[in-house]
Amino acid sequence: MAKTILKNILKNETVFCAALLLAILSAFLVRPDEAYFTYPDWRTIALLFCLMILVAGLRSKGLFTLLGHALLKRADSLRALSAIMVLLCFFSSMIITNDVTLLTFIPFTMLVFRMTGHEDRIVKLAVLETIGANLGSMATPIGNPQNLYLYSISGLTISQFAAAVLPYAGLSLALLLAVCIIGRDEPLMEVAAGTDWHPDKRRMAMEVLPFLVLLLPCLLVVFHILPYLPVLICVAAAVALLDRRLYLEVDYFLLFTFLFFFIFVGNMKRIPLVSDALVQAVTGQELLAGILVSQIISNVPAAILLSGFTGQIQPLLTGVNLGGLGTLIASLASLISYKIVTKKYPGSKRRFLKVFTAWNLLFLTILVLEAILLGKVS
16 A cells, blocks of 8 residues: 555656655755754745645635636637637636646536537647646746745846746737637537536635635735735634635645755755856856756756756746746646546547647747847847
């Protein structure tokens, strides 16, 4: 039993395992002391916990599915249906994060396209939704974990944050729309997206309201208006009263991944030779470093690692967000889409990887060219 659990963790939580291993190995170089407690950015970890559990609450009440149904009623063709699903992922990710967006809408997309008899389009659409969620999430400080962390530690103003991400989010939106528009179109007589589902909207509103109210102080913590500890206690206590099962919906592996990378980076900063070498390698190349390192260890760990060796957070913010494109592991959210689609369609693994890599490299190339034209890459 224990062996099976360990095997599943190694298989499904590879980045967490790598972070744990690095933290342990670095502890042999820098012996644990009181300074270890100063390594983590506890504010970011607390915020991640609060946002994950509140969004899980909203999701459990069917709010996002209701939104999807409402939008799908406007679809009268396959082209319109595809565009709606991709845009839904793009804009939803700005608020509920890229991974929650994909967990919510990829299964919904598969249901809709199976019911309309167009399963052959699911792989490509899931890839475009994944790109949409990864790129849409860059537009807000709470759209993904790396944004939340970098915005929390950097002291960037909203205008500085916007300058780092909005030019690329805007072009990404235009590219996604273009891809949807040029796709093959067919008339769609009816979208059978679970027409037997008729929620009690008044009851849903009453159930959703407490989570929305709790979300407000979390946003005030993001913008440095409220301290994080009272808000964390308030959210944890309220969720215990509202629905304690939501504690099981939190991605604790992600939280501990953050914690272990904080320990590793903190230890590396205390080793002069390593610290000096990394500072020299990263300084002036934050954007490219963010993209390249993300391809290997994914963009969340890349943000934590590289931020420890540079004070130029703005280009790093751009780099780790663009770095979510490329390889399948460049963004952990991309793995969610892959697992959901290939679990339902085991024979689609090769095709998914082929389609995913082609579209991701195309988007990444165009956005890097934009960065070059804007003078952000030397």
